Amino acid sequence: MTTVIEVDGLRCRYGDFEAVQGVGFEVRRGELFALLGTNGAGKTTVLETVEGHREPAAGRVRVFGTDPLRDRRVRRRTGIMLQDSGFAGDLTVLETAELARRMRTGPSDVDGILAALGLDPRRDVRVRQLSGGEKRRLDLALALLGEPELLFLDEPTVGMDPESRRTTWELVRGLLAGGTTVLLTTHYLEEAERLAHRLAIMHEGRIAVEGRLVDVLADHHARITFTAPEAELPPLIGTATRRGLRVEIRTPRLQQDLHTLLTWADGRVDLSGLRVQPASLEEIFQSVREEAQS
Numbered sequence: 242m243t244t245v246i247e248v249d250g251l252r253c254r255y256g257d258f259e260a261v262q263g264v265g266f267e268v269r270r271g272e273l274f275a276l277l278g279t280n281g282a283g284k285t286t287v288l289e290t291v292e293g294h295r296e297p298a299a300g301r302v303r304v305f306g307t308d309p310l311r312d313r314r315v316r317r318r319t320g321i322m323l324q325d326s327g328f329a330g331d332l333t334v335l336e337t338a339e340l341a342r343r344m345r346t347g348p349s350d351v352d353g354i355l356a357a358l359g360l361d362p363r364r365d366v367r368v369r370q371l372s373g374g375e376k377r378r379l380d381l382a383l384a385l386l387g388e389p390e391l392l393f394l395d396e397p398t399v400g401m402d403p404e405s406r407r408t409t410w411e412l413v414r415g416l417l418a419g420g421t422t423v424l425l426t427t428h429y430l431e432e433a434e435r436l437a438h439r440l441a442i443m444h445e446g447r448i449a450v451e452g453r454l455v456d457v458l459a460d461h462h463a464r465i466t467f468t469a470p471e472a473e474l475p476p477l478i479g480t481a482t483r484r485g486l487r488v489e490i491r492t493p494r495l496q497q498d499l500h501t502l503l504t505w506a507d508g509r510v511d512l513s514g515l516r517v518q519p520a521s522l523e524e525i526f527q528s529v530r531e532e533a534q535s
């Protein structure tokens with residue numbers, strides 16, 4: 242599979258402060274890579290460097306096999322969804338899209354893109370009159386002009402209502418199926434869970450967790466909690482801790498331990514308030530934060 246983005250040993254500085262401290266990852270064609278992390282972790286700095294807007298202090302960045310900072314051809318193959326398109330607010334949606342289209346070299350189906358993002362009924366509305374979510378959809382529409390092979394999405398669904406968010410996710414899935422490569426940053430972990438093939442979680446300039454979404458989830462422990470009177474638990478693969486009547490089991494083998502537990506409890510113990518939580522990005526994210534603090 243073709244590698245579209247290669248980042249190796251990346252370091253970035255703001256004066257004396259090293260904001261990115263040796264980051265490396267690869268993104269292959271047709272893949273969505275989610276760059277997640279705590280506030281100030283360095284995601285935007287990495288993104289801007291991969292976009293070719295920032296010179297690394299050290300390390301190597303290649304996009305389509307070349308240096309995005311020096312090779313302007315990379316820009317033609319790339320769509321960047323900015324936090325704010327920067328166009329004049331008194332232009333209409335259609336005028337803004339037409340203006341942006343003229344700046345792109347690739348083919349652009351303005352009507353199709355506006356329709357796909359539900360902006361068709363708003364095409365004659367001035368940009369400054371759009372809601373926050375509609376502005377975000379316009380930012381995405383502009384990034385899609387020219388049919389880029391690589392798309393940078395920085396917090397794409399901030400301010401969108403749940404319906405628009407789902408529509409946006411569907412659209413991104415369609416792009417991925419068509420071979421577009423996406424580098425996404427988001428604070429919505431659900432967004433990453435739904436879209437990402439692979440991901441990295443950054444904390445304080447470094448990558449704490451990286452891999453395929455399925456592997457990252459599988460590597461982390463699920464949680465079983467319940468309330469039960471004092472009784473010896475059956476032998477489990479996971480680790481059980483008890484606080485009074487409340488028992489928590491963290492396990493890498495959820496199905497097996499749940500089966501053991503239910504068989505053991507059957508007819509003997511009432512496992513009241515039984516809750517089963519498979520590993521989620523939310524939990525993994527939390528554990529990255531806790532490990533860093535401990």
Ligand SMILES: Nc1ncnc2c1ncn2[C@@H]1O[C@H](COP(=O)(O)OP(=O)(O)OP(=O)(O)O)[C@@H](O)[C@H]1O
Binds near residue numbers: 260279284286287
């Ligand atoms: N222009 C700048 N000058 C000095 N420090 C900066 C500058 N821009 C960012 N930083 C610092 O670099 C670190 C990384 O910032 P960055 O914006 O890349 O993080 P982020 O992961 O995108 O954060 P967030 O999730 O909060 O947007 C932070 O500590 C930030 O304060």
